[in-house]
Amino acid sequence: MRIKVDVKIFFIIILYIFMQSTKIFALTFIFILLHELGHLVTGITIGLKVKKINIHISGLSVEFENYGKQRNANKIVVDIAGPLINIIALVIAIIIKQEEIAYINLLLAIVNLLPIYPLDGGQILRTLLRKRFTYKETINFIESISQYTLIILTAIASCYLLIGKNIGIFIAILYLWTIIFKEKRKNKIIRKAIRSVENNT
Numbered sequence: 001m002r003i004k005v006d007v008k009i010f011f012i013i014i015l016y017i018f019m020q021s022t023k024i025f026a027l028t029f030i031f032i033l034l035h036e037l038g039h040l041v042t043g044i045t046i047g048l049k050v051k052k053i054n055i056h057i058s059g060l061s062v063e064f065e066n067y068g069k070q071r072n073a074n075k076i077v078v079d080i081a082g083p084l085i086n087i088i089a090l091v092i093a094i095i096i097k098q099e100e101i102a103y104i105n106l107l108l109a110i111v112n113l114l115p116i117y118p119l120d121g122g123q124i125l126r127t128l129l130r131k132r133f134t135y136k137e138t139i140n141f142i143e144s145i146s147q148y149t150l151i152i153l154t155a156i157a158s159c160y161l162l163i164g165k166n167i168g169i170f171i172a173i174l175y176l177w178t179i180i181f182k183e184k185r186k187n188k189i190i191r192k193a194i195r196s197v198e199n200n201t
Contacts, residue, residue, distance in 0.1 A: 028104050031089060035108060036062055038085035043078045072127050079123045083109045114153075116146040116176060117183055136194050139187050146180055 040050070040062045048064040067075065086109040093102035113121040122142060129138045150173070157173045 024100065024104070027101060028108075031086060031101075031104055031108055034089070035082040035085050035112065038081040039078055042081035046074050046077065048074075048078070072131065075127050076124055079120045079127070082120055083112045086112070111172075114149055115142075116149050116180070117142045118179065122146060136191065139190060143184060143187055146183070150176055150180060 043062065043064050044050070048067065048070070050062060051065040051067075052063040054063070064070075064078070067078075070078075086105040090102055090105040090109060093099075093105060112119050115125050116122045117126060125145070126138060126142050129141060133141070153176070154173050157170045161170045
């Protein structure tokens, strides 16, 4: 098992602390960690081995060995485990009337279930699409739906920023764009490899 730290996280932490409540940031980070622990514990429970733990801007993420070769049902269970933790925390927060915790977990659950790859929602959508479509068709569709979803979110975040609300949301959207462009570069390499194989057959 390897642990990798993305140094950009420290810049984001400093920026957020100066511009927002340290309490909100701390709570958000805690529930992001619990979200990822949901993935981790579920994966280990069904027999997966941890390949790498990444510590980055959004907190922490887990990579499992041979994850792509797992049964679709196992992958969906692992992917849904994180948002499920946030939904459970949301329900508990509502019951005990902790509005800040409820709001944080509502946002985390919604964001992670968006059809943006590699967020949990995008992972689940990709797994479902692979049942019916080729790998090339799947990555093309996922790339398109991710971009369209993020364009809509960017427009909403821009309006939110213009009326003087939380800049943290806009920063989060910008970070999601960096993820999208990173995935586009990966997909470009994959498409070239697929074309090369098709041309040689």
